[in-house]
Structures are given as structure tokens and as C-alpha cells.
Amino acid sequence: MFYADFWWCLYFLGVPPPKKDKKMEKQIENYLRIEIKKIGGLALKFTSPSFSGVPDRIILYKGKTIFVEVKDEGKKLRPRQEFVKKQFEKLGFEVLIIDSKEKIKKLIHDLQA
Numbered sequence: 638m639f640y641a642d643f644w645w646c647l648y649f650l651g652v653p654p655p656k657k658d659k660k661m662e663k664q665i666e667n668y669l670r671i672e673i674k675k676i677g678g679l680a681l682k683f684t685s686p687s688f689s690g691v692p693d694r695i696i697l698y699k700g701k702t703i704f705v706e707v708k709d710e711g712k713k714l715r716p717r718q719e720f721v722k723k724q725f726e727k728l729g730f731e732v733l734i735i736d737s738k739e740k741i742k743k744l745i746h747d748l749q750a
């Protein structure tokens with residue numbers, strides 16, 4: 638409790654809270670990009686300034702379009718991301734949550750099958 642109160646007070650003094658370490662998430666995202674490129678596909682960074690919660694990457698491979706949200710291992714989607722995922726799926730798009738190299742390997746295998 639004290640820790641949260643401590644950072645809350647510092648916030649009002651203009652001191653930002655410590656940044657979360659996104660190193661592992663970035664490594665997974667980079668590995669995804671490299672592996673998709675190896676098989677001849679694209680894993681494009683996806684940002685939408687006017688629409689929050691979109692997945693991190695769009696994979697284009699042999700006529701397929703797959704949206705991918707990259708997370709640290711075991712992390713869950715935020716409520717907005719869950720909402721957007723359901724919207725995309727309603728429109729007929731596949732949306733994957735990738736949080737490990739093993740899931741990337743499975744994706745590559747499934748794409749090539």
C-alpha cells in the first residue's frame with residue numbers, strides 16, 4: 638500500500654512512475670517479424686492514432702491477413718484490446734495473442750501447412 642501511495646504522491650510532483658520493462662515483449666515481436674519474413678510474408682507494425690486497442694502487427698502471407706497482439710508471457714489483453722479483438726473477429730478476421738517463441742513457431746507451421 639505504501640508503495641502505491643508513494644508513487645501517487647510523486648506523480649503529483651511531476652515525477653513519472655517507473656516504466657514497465659517491455660524488453661521481452663519487444664524481443665517476441667522482433668522474432669515474429671523475422672520469422673514471418675523468412676517464409677516470405679510481412680509482419681507490419683499496426684498503429685491507429687484515432688482508434689485505440691488495435692493489435693501490434695498485421696501479418697500478410699499468401700492471401701491471408703492475420704492480426705497479432707504481442708504480449709509478455711502470461712499477460713492478458715486490456716479491456717479495450719479485448720473489445721477490438723472481438724470487433725475484428727466479428728468482421729471475419731483472425732486475431733492471435735502471441736506471448737512466446739513457441740506460439741510463433743506454431744503460427745509459422747500452421748501458415749505453411
